Amino acid sequence: MIFAVWIPLLMPLLAVPAARRLAESLPPRAAAWLLTGCAVALAGCTTAALGLLLTAGALRLPPVAALGHLSLPLLGDDPALSVPAAGVAAGLLTACALAAAHRARRHHVELRTARLATGSHPATGDLCVLPDSAPDAYALPGRPGRVVVTAGMLRALPPDEREALFAHERAHLAGRHHLFLLTVALAAVCHPLLRSLRAPLAYALERWADESAASRVGDRRVTARAIGRAALAARPAAASPRPRTVLAATTGPVPRRVAALLAPEPAPAPPLRTAALARRLIATALLACVTFSAAAALDAAADLHEMVEVAQG
Incomplete structure:
Protein backbone atom coordinates (compact mmCIF):
# COMPACT_ATOMS: atom_id res chain seq x y z
CA MET A 1 0.00 0.00 0.00
CA ILE A 2 2.80 2.40 0.87
CA PHE A 3 3.77 2.62 -2.80
CA ALA A 4 0.36 2.50 -4.50
CA VAL A 5 -1.09 5.23 -2.31
CA TRP A 6 1.35 7.83 -3.66
CA ILE A 7 0.39 7.29 -7.31
CA PRO A 8 -2.87 9.33 -7.21
CA LEU A 9 -0.94 12.22 -5.67
CA LEU A 10 1.62 12.24 -8.50
CA MET A 11 -0.55 11.35 -11.48
CA PRO A 12 -1.85 14.94 -12.08
CA LEU A 13 1.71 15.80 -13.18
CA LEU A 14 0.97 13.82 -16.36
CA ALA A 15 -2.81 13.97 -16.58
CA VAL A 16 -3.28 17.75 -16.38
CA PRO A 17 -1.00 18.63 -19.35
CA ALA A 18 -2.61 15.81 -21.37
CA ALA A 19 -6.12 17.11 -20.58
CA ARG A 20 -5.19 20.67 -21.57
CA ARG A 21 -3.65 19.49 -24.83
CA LEU A 22 -6.60 17.26 -25.71
CA ALA A 23 -9.13 20.01 -24.91
CA GLU A 24 -7.52 22.28 -27.50
CA SER A 25 -8.44 19.84 -30.28
CA LEU A 26 -12.03 19.20 -29.18
CA PRO A 27 -15.24 21.17 -29.77
CA PRO A 28 -15.97 23.62 -26.92
CA ARG A 29 -18.75 21.58 -25.32
CA ALA A 30 -16.75 18.36 -25.33
CA ALA A 31 -13.67 20.20 -24.03
CA ALA A 32 -15.65 21.63 -21.10
CA TRP A 33 -16.95 18.22 -20.10
CA LEU A 34 -13.51 16.65 -20.51
CA LEU A 35 -11.75 19.20 -18.31
CA THR A 36 -14.42 19.09 -15.63
CA GLY A 37 -14.59 15.29 -15.56
CA CYS A 38 -10.81 15.00 -15.44
CA ALA A 39 -10.63 17.46 -12.52
CA VAL A 40 -13.30 15.58 -10.58
CA ALA A 41 -11.67 12.18 -11.17
CA LEU A 42 -8.19 13.34 -10.18
CA ALA A 43 -9.47 15.22 -7.14
CA GLY A 44 -11.42 12.16 -6.01
CA CYS A 45 -8.36 9.93 -6.33
CA THR A 46 -6.23 12.46 -4.45
CA THR A 47 -8.75 12.69 -1.60
CA ALA A 48 -8.98 8.89 -1.42
CA ALA A 49 -5.19 8.58 -1.24
CA LEU A 50 -4.96 11.09 1.59
CA GLY A 51 -7.76 9.31 3.41
CA LEU A 52 -5.95 5.98 3.10
CA LEU A 53 -2.72 7.50 4.41
CA LEU A 54 -4.61 8.94 7.36
CA THR A 55 -6.34 5.65 8.11
CA ALA A 56 -3.16 3.58 7.86
CA GLY A 57 -1.35 5.83 10.31
CA ALA A 58 -4.28 6.16 12.68
CA LEU A 59 -4.55 2.36 12.98
CA ARG A 60 -1.05 2.32 14.49
CA LEU A 61 -2.13 4.48 17.41
CA PRO A 62 -2.72 2.23 20.45
CA PRO A 63 -6.21 3.63 21.29
CA VAL A 64 -7.38 3.13 17.70
CA ALA A 65 -5.79 -0.31 17.47
CA ALA A 66 -7.45 -1.35 20.72
CA LEU A 67 -10.80 -0.09 19.49
CA GLY A 68 -10.49 -2.24 16.37
CA HIS A 69 -8.99 -5.23 18.23
CA LEU A 70 -5.83 -4.98 16.15
CA SER A 71 -2.45 -6.46 16.96
CA LEU A 72 0.15 -3.74 16.40
CA PRO A 73 3.01 -6.17 15.58
CA LEU A 74 0.88 -7.67 12.76
CA LEU A 75 0.21 -4.34 11.10
CA GLY A 76 2.37 -3.81 8.02
CA ASP A 77 4.31 -0.72 6.97
CA ASP A 78 6.92 1.14 8.97
CA PRO A 79 5.37 3.17 11.82
CA ALA A 80 8.20 5.70 11.57
CA LEU A 81 6.82 6.58 8.11
CA SER A 82 3.10 5.83 8.30
CA VAL A 83 2.34 7.82 11.45
CA PRO A 84 3.97 11.11 10.30
CA ALA A 85 2.40 10.63 6.85
CA ALA A 86 -0.97 10.26 8.53
CA GLY A 87 -0.44 13.52 10.38
CA VAL A 88 0.39 15.32 7.15
CA ALA A 97 -12.34 20.65 3.53
CA LEU A 98 -12.10 24.17 4.95
CA ALA A 99 -11.04 25.63 1.61
CA ALA A 100 -13.84 23.85 -0.25
CA ALA A 101 -16.43 25.01 2.29
CA HIS A 102 -15.13 28.59 2.08
CA ARG A 103 -15.16 28.51 -1.73
CA ALA A 104 -18.71 27.15 -1.90
CA ARG A 105 -19.96 29.65 0.68
CA ARG A 106 -18.33 32.57 -1.13
CA HIS A 107 -19.94 31.44 -4.39
CA HIS A 108 -23.36 31.31 -2.72
CA VAL A 109 -22.96 34.67 -0.97
CA GLU A 110 -21.77 36.46 -4.13
CA LEU A 111 -24.69 35.17 -6.19
CA ARG A 112 -27.21 35.99 -3.45
CA TYR A 138 -23.24 39.00 -17.64
CA ALA A 139 -25.27 35.87 -16.91
CA LEU A 140 -26.56 35.71 -13.34
CA PRO A 141 -27.57 32.13 -12.48
CA GLY A 142 -30.39 31.35 -10.10
CA ARG A 143 -34.07 30.53 -10.11
CA PRO A 144 -34.83 32.03 -12.50
CA GLY A 145 -31.55 32.91 -14.20
CA ARG A 146 -31.14 36.44 -15.50
CA VAL A 147 -29.20 38.21 -18.19
CA VAL A 148 -27.98 41.41 -16.52
CA VAL A 149 -27.06 44.29 -18.83
CA THR A 150 -26.35 47.95 -18.15
CA ALA A 151 -27.79 50.91 -20.01
CA GLY A 152 -24.27 51.76 -21.14
CA MET A 153 -23.90 48.39 -22.87
CA LEU A 154 -27.27 48.77 -24.59
CA ARG A 155 -26.15 52.13 -26.00
CA ALA A 156 -22.83 50.66 -27.17
CA LEU A 157 -24.35 47.96 -29.39
CA PRO A 158 -26.75 48.07 -32.34
CA PRO A 159 -29.91 45.96 -32.09
CA ASP A 160 -28.63 42.89 -33.97
CA GLU A 161 -25.48 42.73 -31.84
CA ARG A 162 -27.53 43.12 -28.68
CA GLU A 163 -29.46 39.99 -29.60
CA ALA A 164 -26.21 38.11 -30.16
CA LEU A 165 -24.91 39.26 -26.78
CA PHE A 166 -28.14 38.22 -25.05
CA ALA A 167 -28.00 34.83 -26.80
CA HIS A 168 -24.44 34.36 -25.53
CA GLU A 169 -25.42 35.04 -21.93
CA ARG A 170 -28.54 32.88 -22.22
CA ALA A 171 -26.34 30.02 -23.41
CA HIS A 172 -24.37 30.33 -20.16
CA LEU A 173 -27.59 30.08 -18.19
CA ALA A 174 -29.04 27.19 -20.20
CA GLY A 175 -25.82 25.19 -19.96
CA ARG A 176 -25.38 26.01 -16.24
CA HIS A 177 -21.79 26.89 -17.01
CA HIS A 178 -21.18 28.41 -13.59
CA LEU A 179 -21.42 24.90 -12.12
CA PHE A 180 -18.56 23.74 -14.36
CA LEU A 181 -16.34 26.49 -12.99
CA LEU A 182 -17.44 25.87 -9.40
CA THR A 183 -16.77 22.13 -9.73
CA VAL A 184 -13.24 22.68 -11.01
CA ALA A 185 -12.60 25.31 -8.34
CA LEU A 186 -13.65 22.85 -5.62
CA ALA A 187 -11.55 20.10 -7.21
CA ALA A 188 -8.54 22.41 -7.34
CA VAL A 189 -8.46 22.75 -3.56
CA CYS A 190 -7.63 19.02 -3.42
CA HIS A 191 -4.56 19.29 -5.64
CA PRO A 192 -2.75 22.51 -6.65
CA LEU A 193 -2.01 21.27 -10.18
CA LEU A 194 -5.73 21.17 -10.97
CA ARG A 195 -5.86 24.97 -10.80
CA SER A 196 -4.30 25.14 -14.26
CA LEU A 197 -7.48 23.56 -15.70
CA ARG A 198 -9.58 26.61 -14.85
CA ALA A 199 -8.28 28.88 -17.64
CA PRO A 200 -8.84 26.39 -20.49
CA LEU A 201 -12.23 25.51 -18.99
CA ALA A 202 -13.30 29.16 -18.90
CA TYR A 203 -12.22 29.54 -22.52
CA ALA A 204 -14.12 26.39 -23.54
CA LEU A 205 -17.27 27.66 -21.81
CA ARG A 216 -29.21 31.19 -32.42
CA VAL A 217 -28.85 34.44 -34.39
CA GLY A 218 -27.78 32.65 -37.56
CA ASP A 219 -24.79 34.91 -38.28
CA ARG A 220 -21.28 34.24 -37.02
CA ARG A 221 -20.01 37.66 -38.10
CA VAL A 222 -22.68 39.50 -36.14
CA THR A 223 -21.84 37.39 -33.10
CA ALA A 224 -18.13 38.10 -33.49
CA ARG A 225 -18.78 41.84 -33.83
CA ALA A 226 -21.03 41.82 -30.77
CA ILE A 227 -18.41 40.12 -28.61
CA GLY A 228 -15.60 42.33 -29.86
CA ARG A 229 -17.54 45.57 -29.55
CA ALA A 230 -18.86 44.65 -26.09
CA ALA A 231 -15.35 43.82 -24.88
CA LEU A 232 -13.95 47.10 -26.23
CA ALA A 233 -16.78 49.08 -24.67
CA ALA A 234 -16.44 47.41 -21.28
CA ARG A 235 -12.65 47.76 -21.07
CA PRO A 236 -12.13 51.56 -20.76
CA ALA A 237 -14.81 52.17 -18.16
CA ALA A 238 -15.03 50.70 -14.70
CA ALA A 239 -18.12 48.57 -15.00
CA SER A 240 -20.55 48.03 -12.16
CA PRO A 241 -19.31 45.44 -9.66
CA ARG A 242 -20.23 41.93 -10.71
CA PRO A 243 -19.75 38.63 -8.87
CA ARG A 244 -16.46 36.93 -9.61
CA THR A 245 -18.24 33.64 -10.17
CA VAL A 246 -20.43 34.71 -13.11
CA LEU A 247 -19.61 34.35 -16.80
CA ALA A 248 -19.64 37.23 -19.26
CA ALA A 249 -19.06 37.58 -23.00
CA THR A 250 -16.44 40.28 -22.43
CA THR A 251 -14.05 38.08 -20.42
CA GLY A 252 -11.28 35.74 -21.48
CA PRO A 253 -9.15 35.86 -24.65
CA VAL A 254 -11.67 37.83 -26.73
CA PRO A 255 -9.44 38.21 -29.86
CA ARG A 256 -8.94 34.44 -29.99
CA ARG A 257 -12.67 33.84 -29.67
CA VAL A 258 -13.51 36.40 -32.34
CA ALA A 259 -10.95 34.82 -34.69
CA ALA A 260 -12.54 31.41 -34.12
CA LEU A 261 -15.96 32.79 -35.04
CA LEU A 262 -14.66 34.54 -38.15
CA ALA A 263 -12.60 31.58 -39.36
CA PRO A 264 -14.14 29.98 -42.45
CA GLU A 265 -15.78 26.67 -41.75
CA PRO A 266 -13.64 23.92 -43.24
CA ALA A 267 -15.11 21.86 -46.04
CA PRO A 268 -15.95 18.27 -45.15
CA ALA A 269 -12.77 16.28 -45.60
CA PRO A 270 -11.17 13.27 -43.99
CA PRO A 271 -9.06 14.30 -40.99
CA LEU A 272 -5.31 14.27 -41.32
CA ARG A 273 -3.96 10.92 -40.29
CA THR A 274 -1.19 12.42 -38.16
CA ALA A 275 -3.54 14.80 -36.33
CA ALA A 276 -6.07 12.05 -35.64
CA LEU A 277 -3.32 9.74 -34.44
CA ALA A 278 -1.91 12.41 -32.12
CA ARG A 279 -5.35 13.06 -30.66
CA ARG A 280 -5.91 9.35 -30.05
CA LEU A 281 -2.52 9.02 -28.38
CA ILE A 282 -3.19 11.95 -26.05
CA ALA A 283 -6.68 10.64 -25.23
CA THR A 284 -5.25 7.19 -24.54
CA ALA A 285 -2.55 8.66 -22.31
CA LEU A 286 -5.10 10.73 -20.37
CA LEU A 287 -7.42 7.75 -19.93
CA ALA A 288 -4.47 5.64 -18.79
CA CYS A 289 -3.46 8.27 -16.22
CA VAL A 290 -6.95 8.53 -14.72
CA THR A 291 -7.47 4.77 -14.79
CA PHE A 292 -4.07 4.09 -13.25
CA SER A 293 -4.73 6.65 -10.53
CA ALA A 294 -8.10 5.12 -9.65
CA ALA A 295 -6.68 1.57 -9.80
CA ALA A 296 -3.82 2.54 -7.49
CA ALA A 297 -6.26 4.01 -4.97
CA LEU A 298 -8.38 0.85 -5.09
CA HIS A 305 -8.32 -3.95 4.23
CA GLU A 306 -6.16 -7.08 4.05
CA MET A 307 -3.73 -5.62 6.58
CA VAL A 308 -6.58 -4.95 9.01
CA GLU A 309 -7.90 -8.50 8.62
CA VAL A 310 -4.46 -9.95 9.33
CA ALA A 311 -4.01 -7.68 12.38
CA GLN A 312 -7.37 -8.86 13.72
CA GLY A 313 -6.14 -12.45 13.58
Whole structure:
Protein backbone atom coordinates (compact mmCIF):
# COMPACT_ATOMS: atom_id res chain seq x y z
CA MET A 1 0.00 0.00 0.00
CA ILE A 2 2.80 2.40 0.87
CA PHE A 3 3.77 2.62 -2.80
CA ALA A 4 0.36 2.50 -4.50
CA VAL A 5 -1.09 5.23 -2.31
CA TRP A 6 1.35 7.83 -3.66
CA ILE A 7 0.39 7.29 -7.31
CA PRO A 8 -2.87 9.33 -7.21
CA LEU A 9 -0.94 12.22 -5.67
CA LEU A 10 1.62 12.24 -8.50
CA MET A 11 -0.55 11.35 -11.48
CA PRO A 12 -1.85 14.94 -12.08
CA LEU A 13 1.71 15.80 -13.18
CA LEU A 14 0.97 13.82 -16.36
CA ALA A 15 -2.81 13.97 -16.58
CA VAL A 16 -3.28 17.75 -16.38
CA PRO A 17 -1.00 18.63 -19.35
CA ALA A 18 -2.61 15.81 -21.37
CA ALA A 19 -6.12 17.11 -20.58
CA ARG A 20 -5.19 20.67 -21.57
CA ARG A 21 -3.65 19.49 -24.83
CA LEU A 22 -6.60 17.26 -25.71
CA ALA A 23 -9.13 20.01 -24.91
CA GLU A 24 -7.52 22.28 -27.50
CA SER A 25 -8.44 19.84 -30.28
CA LEU A 26 -12.03 19.20 -29.18
CA PRO A 27 -15.24 21.17 -29.77
CA PRO A 28 -15.97 23.62 -26.92
CA ARG A 29 -18.75 21.58 -25.32
CA ALA A 30 -16.75 18.36 -25.33
CA ALA A 31 -13.67 20.20 -24.03
CA ALA A 32 -15.65 21.63 -21.10
CA TRP A 33 -16.95 18.22 -20.10
CA LEU A 34 -13.51 16.65 -20.51
CA LEU A 35 -11.75 19.20 -18.31
CA THR A 36 -14.42 19.09 -15.63
CA GLY A 37 -14.59 15.29 -15.56
CA CYS A 38 -10.81 15.00 -15.44
CA ALA A 39 -10.63 17.46 -12.52
CA VAL A 40 -13.30 15.58 -10.58
CA ALA A 41 -11.67 12.18 -11.17
CA LEU A 42 -8.19 13.34 -10.18
CA ALA A 43 -9.47 15.22 -7.14
CA GLY A 44 -11.42 12.16 -6.01
CA CYS A 45 -8.36 9.93 -6.33
CA THR A 46 -6.23 12.46 -4.45
CA THR A 47 -8.75 12.69 -1.60
CA ALA A 48 -8.98 8.89 -1.42
CA ALA A 49 -5.19 8.58 -1.24
CA LEU A 50 -4.96 11.09 1.59
CA GLY A 51 -7.76 9.31 3.41
CA LEU A 52 -5.95 5.98 3.10
CA LEU A 53 -2.72 7.50 4.41
CA LEU A 54 -4.61 8.94 7.36
CA THR A 55 -6.34 5.65 8.11
CA ALA A 56 -3.16 3.58 7.86
CA GLY A 57 -1.35 5.83 10.31
CA ALA A 58 -4.28 6.16 12.68
CA LEU A 59 -4.55 2.36 12.98
CA ARG A 60 -1.05 2.32 14.49
CA LEU A 61 -2.13 4.48 17.41
CA PRO A 62 -2.72 2.23 20.45
CA PRO A 63 -6.21 3.63 21.29
CA VAL A 64 -7.38 3.13 17.70
CA ALA A 65 -5.79 -0.31 17.47
CA ALA A 66 -7.45 -1.35 20.72
CA LEU A 67 -10.80 -0.09 19.49
CA GLY A 68 -10.49 -2.24 16.37
CA HIS A 69 -8.99 -5.23 18.23
CA LEU A 70 -5.83 -4.98 16.15
CA SER A 71 -2.45 -6.46 16.96
CA LEU A 72 0.15 -3.74 16.40
CA PRO A 73 3.01 -6.17 15.58
CA LEU A 74 0.88 -7.67 12.76
CA LEU A 75 0.21 -4.34 11.10
CA GLY A 76 2.37 -3.81 8.02
CA ASP A 77 4.31 -0.72 6.97
CA ASP A 78 6.92 1.14 8.97
CA PRO A 79 5.37 3.17 11.82
CA ALA A 80 8.20 5.70 11.57
CA LEU A 81 6.82 6.58 8.11
CA SER A 82 3.10 5.83 8.30
CA VAL A 83 2.34 7.82 11.45
CA PRO A 84 3.97 11.11 10.30
CA ALA A 85 2.40 10.63 6.85
CA ALA A 86 -0.97 10.26 8.53
CA GLY A 87 -0.44 13.52 10.38
CA VAL A 88 0.39 15.32 7.15
CA ALA A 89 -2.59 13.73 5.40
CA ALA A 90 -4.90 14.80 8.24
CA GLY A 91 -3.67 18.38 7.95
CA LEU A 92 -4.11 18.39 4.18
CA LEU A 93 -7.59 16.89 4.32
CA THR A 94 -8.65 19.44 6.92
CA ALA A 95 -7.25 22.29 4.84
CA CYS A 96 -9.00 20.96 1.73
CA ALA A 97 -12.34 20.65 3.53
CA LEU A 98 -12.10 24.17 4.95
CA ALA A 99 -11.04 25.63 1.61
CA ALA A 100 -13.84 23.85 -0.25
CA ALA A 101 -16.43 25.01 2.29
CA HIS A 102 -15.13 28.59 2.08
CA ARG A 103 -15.16 28.51 -1.73
CA ALA A 104 -18.71 27.15 -1.90
CA ARG A 105 -19.96 29.65 0.68
CA ARG A 106 -18.33 32.57 -1.13
CA HIS A 107 -19.94 31.44 -4.39
CA HIS A 108 -23.36 31.31 -2.72
CA VAL A 109 -22.96 34.67 -0.97
CA GLU A 110 -21.77 36.46 -4.13
CA LEU A 111 -24.69 35.17 -6.19
CA ARG A 112 -27.21 35.99 -3.45
CA THR A 113 -25.79 39.51 -3.08
CA ALA A 114 -25.93 40.06 -6.85
CA ARG A 115 -29.52 38.84 -7.05
CA LEU A 116 -30.55 41.14 -4.21
CA ALA A 117 -28.80 44.06 -5.93
CA THR A 118 -30.54 43.41 -9.26
CA GLY A 119 -33.90 42.48 -7.80
CA SER A 120 -35.01 46.10 -7.43
CA HIS A 121 -34.44 46.90 -11.10
CA PRO A 122 -37.00 46.34 -13.86
CA ALA A 123 -36.85 43.03 -15.70
CA THR A 124 -38.43 41.88 -18.93
CA GLY A 125 -38.53 38.13 -18.95
CA ASP A 126 -35.01 36.99 -18.12
CA LEU A 127 -33.47 40.38 -19.02
CA CYS A 128 -32.60 42.80 -16.22
CA VAL A 129 -31.45 46.31 -17.18
CA LEU A 130 -29.28 48.28 -14.74
CA PRO A 131 -29.16 52.09 -15.08
CA ASP A 132 -25.34 52.18 -14.90
CA SER A 133 -23.58 54.09 -17.66
CA ALA A 134 -20.57 51.76 -17.58
CA PRO A 135 -21.04 49.06 -20.26
CA ASP A 136 -21.37 45.59 -18.78
CA ALA A 137 -23.36 42.38 -19.29
CA TYR A 138 -23.24 39.00 -17.64
CA ALA A 139 -25.27 35.87 -16.91
CA LEU A 140 -26.56 35.71 -13.34
CA PRO A 141 -27.57 32.13 -12.48
CA GLY A 142 -30.39 31.35 -10.10
CA ARG A 143 -34.07 30.53 -10.11
CA PRO A 144 -34.83 32.03 -12.50
CA GLY A 145 -31.55 32.91 -14.20
CA ARG A 146 -31.14 36.44 -15.50
CA VAL A 147 -29.20 38.21 -18.19
CA VAL A 148 -27.98 41.41 -16.52
CA VAL A 149 -27.06 44.29 -18.83
CA THR A 150 -26.35 47.95 -18.15
CA ALA A 151 -27.79 50.91 -20.01
CA GLY A 152 -24.27 51.76 -21.14
CA MET A 153 -23.90 48.39 -22.87
CA LEU A 154 -27.27 48.77 -24.59
CA ARG A 155 -26.15 52.13 -26.00
CA ALA A 156 -22.83 50.66 -27.17
CA LEU A 157 -24.35 47.96 -29.39
CA PRO A 158 -26.75 48.07 -32.34
CA PRO A 159 -29.91 45.96 -32.09
CA ASP A 160 -28.63 42.89 -33.97
CA GLU A 161 -25.48 42.73 -31.84
CA ARG A 162 -27.53 43.12 -28.68
CA GLU A 163 -29.46 39.99 -29.60
CA ALA A 164 -26.21 38.11 -30.16
CA LEU A 165 -24.91 39.26 -26.78
CA PHE A 166 -28.14 38.22 -25.05
CA ALA A 167 -28.00 34.83 -26.80
CA HIS A 168 -24.44 34.36 -25.53
CA GLU A 169 -25.42 35.04 -21.93
CA ARG A 170 -28.54 32.88 -22.22
CA ALA A 171 -26.34 30.02 -23.41
CA HIS A 172 -24.37 30.33 -20.16
CA LEU A 173 -27.59 30.08 -18.19
CA ALA A 174 -29.04 27.19 -20.20
CA GLY A 175 -25.82 25.19 -19.96
CA ARG A 176 -25.38 26.01 -16.24
CA HIS A 177 -21.79 26.89 -17.01
CA HIS A 178 -21.18 28.41 -13.59
CA LEU A 179 -21.42 24.90 -12.12
CA PHE A 180 -18.56 23.74 -14.36
CA LEU A 181 -16.34 26.49 -12.99
CA LEU A 182 -17.44 25.87 -9.40
CA THR A 183 -16.77 22.13 -9.73
CA VAL A 184 -13.24 22.68 -11.01
CA ALA A 185 -12.60 25.31 -8.34
CA LEU A 186 -13.65 22.85 -5.62
CA ALA A 187 -11.55 20.10 -7.21
CA ALA A 188 -8.54 22.41 -7.34
CA VAL A 189 -8.46 22.75 -3.56
CA CYS A 190 -7.63 19.02 -3.42
CA HIS A 191 -4.56 19.29 -5.64
CA PRO A 192 -2.75 22.51 -6.65
CA LEU A 193 -2.01 21.27 -10.18
CA LEU A 194 -5.73 21.17 -10.97
CA ARG A 195 -5.86 24.97 -10.80
CA SER A 196 -4.30 25.14 -14.26
CA LEU A 197 -7.48 23.56 -15.70
CA ARG A 198 -9.58 26.61 -14.85
CA ALA A 199 -8.28 28.88 -17.64
CA PRO A 200 -8.84 26.39 -20.49
CA LEU A 201 -12.23 25.51 -18.99
CA ALA A 202 -13.30 29.16 -18.90
CA TYR A 203 -12.22 29.54 -22.52
CA ALA A 204 -14.12 26.39 -23.54
CA LEU A 205 -17.27 27.66 -21.81
CA GLU A 206 -17.04 31.03 -23.54
CA ARG A 207 -16.50 29.33 -26.90
CA TRP A 208 -19.46 27.05 -26.15
CA ALA A 209 -21.64 30.12 -25.55
CA ASP A 210 -20.19 31.85 -28.64
CA GLU A 211 -21.17 28.95 -30.87
CA SER A 212 -24.61 28.70 -29.29
CA ALA A 213 -25.17 32.42 -29.86
CA ALA A 214 -23.98 32.21 -33.48
CA SER A 215 -26.36 29.32 -34.09
CA ARG A 216 -29.21 31.19 -32.42
CA VAL A 217 -28.85 34.44 -34.39
CA GLY A 218 -27.78 32.65 -37.56
CA ASP A 219 -24.79 34.91 -38.28
CA ARG A 220 -21.28 34.24 -37.02
CA ARG A 221 -20.01 37.66 -38.10
CA VAL A 222 -22.68 39.50 -36.14
CA THR A 223 -21.84 37.39 -33.10
CA ALA A 224 -18.13 38.10 -33.49
CA ARG A 225 -18.78 41.84 -33.83
CA ALA A 226 -21.03 41.82 -30.77
CA ILE A 227 -18.41 40.12 -28.61
CA GLY A 228 -15.60 42.33 -29.86
CA ARG A 229 -17.54 45.57 -29.55
CA ALA A 230 -18.86 44.65 -26.09
CA ALA A 231 -15.35 43.82 -24.88
CA LEU A 232 -13.95 47.10 -26.23
CA ALA A 233 -16.78 49.08 -24.67
CA ALA A 234 -16.44 47.41 -21.28
CA ARG A 235 -12.65 47.76 -21.07
CA PRO A 236 -12.13 51.56 -20.76
CA ALA A 237 -14.81 52.17 -18.16
CA ALA A 238 -15.03 50.70 -14.70
CA ALA A 239 -18.12 48.57 -15.00
CA SER A 240 -20.55 48.03 -12.16
CA PRO A 241 -19.31 45.44 -9.66
CA ARG A 242 -20.23 41.93 -10.71
CA PRO A 243 -19.75 38.63 -8.87
CA ARG A 244 -16.46 36.93 -9.61
CA THR A 245 -18.24 33.64 -10.17
CA VAL A 246 -20.43 34.71 -13.11
CA LEU A 247 -19.61 34.35 -16.80
CA ALA A 248 -19.64 37.23 -19.26
CA ALA A 249 -19.06 37.58 -23.00
CA THR A 250 -16.44 40.28 -22.43
CA THR A 251 -14.05 38.08 -20.42
CA GLY A 252 -11.28 35.74 -21.48
CA PRO A 253 -9.15 35.86 -24.65
CA VAL A 254 -11.67 37.83 -26.73
CA PRO A 255 -9.44 38.21 -29.86
CA ARG A 256 -8.94 34.44 -29.99
CA ARG A 257 -12.67 33.84 -29.67
CA VAL A 258 -13.51 36.40 -32.34
CA ALA A 259 -10.95 34.82 -34.69
CA ALA A 260 -12.54 31.41 -34.12
CA LEU A 261 -15.96 32.79 -35.04
CA LEU A 262 -14.66 34.54 -38.15
CA ALA A 263 -12.60 31.58 -39.36
CA PRO A 264 -14.14 29.98 -42.45
CA GLU A 265 -15.78 26.67 -41.75
CA PRO A 266 -13.64 23.92 -43.24
CA ALA A 267 -15.11 21.86 -46.04
CA PRO A 268 -15.95 18.27 -45.15
CA ALA A 269 -12.77 16.28 -45.60
CA PRO A 270 -11.17 13.27 -43.99
CA PRO A 271 -9.06 14.30 -40.99
CA LEU A 272 -5.31 14.27 -41.32
CA ARG A 273 -3.96 10.92 -40.29
CA THR A 274 -1.19 12.42 -38.16
CA ALA A 275 -3.54 14.80 -36.33
CA ALA A 276 -6.07 12.05 -35.64
CA LEU A 277 -3.32 9.74 -34.44
CA ALA A 278 -1.91 12.41 -32.12
CA ARG A 279 -5.35 13.06 -30.66
CA ARG A 280 -5.91 9.35 -30.05
CA LEU A 281 -2.52 9.02 -28.38
CA ILE A 282 -3.19 11.95 -26.05
CA ALA A 283 -6.68 10.64 -25.23
CA THR A 284 -5.25 7.19 -24.54
CA ALA A 285 -2.55 8.66 -22.31
CA LEU A 286 -5.10 10.73 -20.37
CA LEU A 287 -7.42 7.75 -19.93
CA ALA A 288 -4.47 5.64 -18.79
CA CYS A 289 -3.46 8.27 -16.22
CA VAL A 290 -6.95 8.53 -14.72
CA THR A 291 -7.47 4.77 -14.79
CA PHE A 292 -4.07 4.09 -13.25
CA SER A 293 -4.73 6.65 -10.53
CA ALA A 294 -8.10 5.12 -9.65
CA ALA A 295 -6.68 1.57 -9.80
CA ALA A 296 -3.82 2.54 -7.49
CA ALA A 297 -6.26 4.01 -4.97
CA LEU A 298 -8.38 0.85 -5.09
CA ASP A 299 -5.29 -1.33 -4.75
CA ALA A 300 -4.13 0.65 -1.73
CA ALA A 301 -7.59 0.31 -0.17
CA ALA A 302 -7.55 -3.45 -0.75
CA ASP A 303 -4.10 -3.71 0.81
CA LEU A 304 -5.26 -1.73 3.84
CA HIS A 305 -8.32 -3.95 4.23
CA GLU A 306 -6.16 -7.08 4.05
CA MET A 307 -3.73 -5.62 6.58
CA VAL A 308 -6.58 -4.95 9.01
CA GLU A 309 -7.90 -8.50 8.62
CA VAL A 310 -4.46 -9.95 9.33
CA ALA A 311 -4.01 -7.68 12.38
CA GLN A 312 -7.37 -8.86 13.72
CA GLY A 313 -6.14 -12.45 13.58
